[in-house]
Amino acid sequence: MSAAGECDDLVRRLRVLEDKEALRGLLVRGWRALDRKDWRTWTECWAEDAVLEFGPWGEIRGREAIRAKAEEAEAPFPSMQHHILNTHFEVDGDRATGIGYMWFVAVTGEAAGSAPYSMGARTTGSSAGARTAGGY
DSSP states (O other): OOHHHHHHHHHHHHHHHHHHHHHHHHHHHHHHHHHTTOHHHHHHTSOTTOEEEEGGGEEEESHHHHHHHHHHHHTTOSEEEEEEEEEEEEEETTEEEEEEEEEEEEEOOSSTTOOEEEEEEEEEEEEEEEOBTTBO
């Protein structure tokens, strides 16, 4: 391979690594927004055509449907802490898909000493990200 070809290959591989890091940042921003019940930020972290596959919920299609389901499911909990683990992304040009495992702990009541509730499941986002001028 020529020096120019090696440089082009290096630039391409670096772009994929930067994209994967941007996607990880997007997930963290979204899950932290969910902890705060910041539905606007949470919603902005999903592509319009996103598909969320979450164990107990099945498959949910579309940004607004994902927001509505999460808001409904998390309404009973006064505070939560979400964790996204074991993430993996496939980047194809300006589109990406990803998978991660979500685990959360929720406080079940306002009173001190209320019992925590936790659950986890595999979360898959199809069409999880589309690069725009502002990034993922």
